[in-house]
Amino acid sequence: MKILIYLTHPHVEAWNFQDRHREQFSRHLPGFSMVVCHNSKDFLERLPEAEGVIVWYFKREWQKSTPQLKWIATPAAGKDWVDVEPGSNLPVLFGGFHGQMMAESVLGAALYFCKALRASRDLQKKKKWARVKISQKITSLYQKRVTVLGFGRIGQVIGRVFKPFGCHLTGVKRGAMEPPDYFDGGDKIVMADQLMGVLPETDHLILVLPGGVETAGLFTREHFKQLPRYSIVYNVGRGNVYREADIVHALREKHIAGAYLDVFETEPLPETSELWDMENVLIQPHLSAASPHYLDLFIEELIPRIKNKP
Numbered sequence: 001m002k003i004l005i006y007l008t009h010p011h012v013e014a015w016n017f018q019d020r021h022r023e024q025f026s027r028h029l030p031g032f033s034m035v036v037c038h039n040s041k042d043f044l045e046r047l048p049e050a051e052g053v054i055v056w057y058f059k060r061e062w063q064k065s066t067p068q069l070k071w072i073a074t075p076a077a078g079k080d081w082v083d084v085e086p087g088s089n090l091p092v093l094f095g096g097f098h099g100q101m102m103a104e105s106v107l108g109a110a111l112y113f114c115k116a117l118r119a120s121r122d123l124q125k126k127k128k129w130a131r132v133k134i135s136q137k138i139t140s141l142y143q144k145r146v147t148v149l150g151f152g153r154i155g156q157v158i159g160r161v162f163k164p165f166g167c168h169l170t171g172v173k174r175g176a177m178e179p180p181d182y183f184d185g186g187d188k189i190v191m192a193d194q195l196m197g198v199l200p201e202t203d204h205l206i207l208v209l210p211g212g213v214e215t216a217g218l219f220t221r222e223h224f225k226q227l228p229r230y231s232i233v234y235n236v237g238r239g240n241v242y243r244e245a246d247i248v249h250a251l252r253e254k255h256i257a258g259a260y261l262d263v264f265e266t267e268p269l270p271e272t273s274e275l276w277d278m279e280n281v282l283i284q285p286h287l288s289a290a291s292p293h294y295l296d297l298f299i300e301e302l303i304p305r306i307k308n309k310p
């Protein structure tokens, strides 16, 4: 099996394929031939011979020059960057290992808000022993109601990390599913058409929806209005789920208390966006899954998947 690897990332060092990843492959897949490319020219020249490719992105027109190709694998969870002919039946293996890293990011953000870390840091800069002011802002995750909109593989891992804090979970899903093993009597799964009813009982709303036409604009100004004024919204799915103007409005009008935003309608987030300057917003540049172990985890997951491919 001839595998072509082109995993060079322009921004995140940990998302570049390294020698240790090649060793990880060779140890587990002896007999596979592996070629690593560092630029698209090299990749495209070698593509016609490849039987499997591992890439960050793939363009539909490239498929014409892939007579041998049996599968494409990508570390990305979302379907945004690999584009193949719709009827071609070419399997695309998307990464499914992101949950734990994203859960750490969401939990970190939840504690940032609950423990008033921003206020503490601001007052620290002023050398203020501001016990009264800061203590008034501190809350807890204990017995808080956490709603995860998009309760798939990643959403369920995120939900799990909130359970030891005594949170009550609601997973919102499009289709029926068995509750995960960590659920107790205070947790529930609801169908997407019940979302509006769940929002007024939500302290922390975590959005984990994929991009695409089906989710675009799904969360409207009306949905934001249903949330309690003290609630926090987290978005680690895709920025198309609401219009940026609607979340800005919800934050400005204090329909919600704060937001941790990792994904945006337009990325990079334009300098003109009002979100940058909002006190109650914590922004990350689409990095909720970043980790030094990112590619190690991806390869660990991929090896058994490709070992048994014909």
Ligand code: OXD
Pocket: 075, 076, 077, 078, 079, 098, 289
């Ligand atoms: C992904 C992402 O889809 O980082 O993997 O958004």
